[in-house]
């Protein structure tokens with residue numbers, strides 16, 4: 001039985017070692033979230049994820065940003081990294 005592994009930052013399935021940062025299965029992040037082996041800063045990851053989402057979903061920046069933030073807040077890597085904007 002194999003455990004489903006996915007990036008703890010963005011949730012991308014890590015189906016093979018080559019999808020892990022530095023192709024190292026011990027690193028629980030994908031090549032996009034940790035291109036040099038360490039996790040990107042929250043603001044940078046949020047910005048990149050926003051841009052990615054705009055391209056994928058054809059969203060405007062504000063909508064993509066909102067969705068990206070909501071999504072990343074659910075990921076283990078970012079627990080507590082993004083404070084609620086207004087609550």
Ligand SMILES: [Zn+2]
Nearest residue numbers: 007010030033
């Ligand atoms: Zn990732």
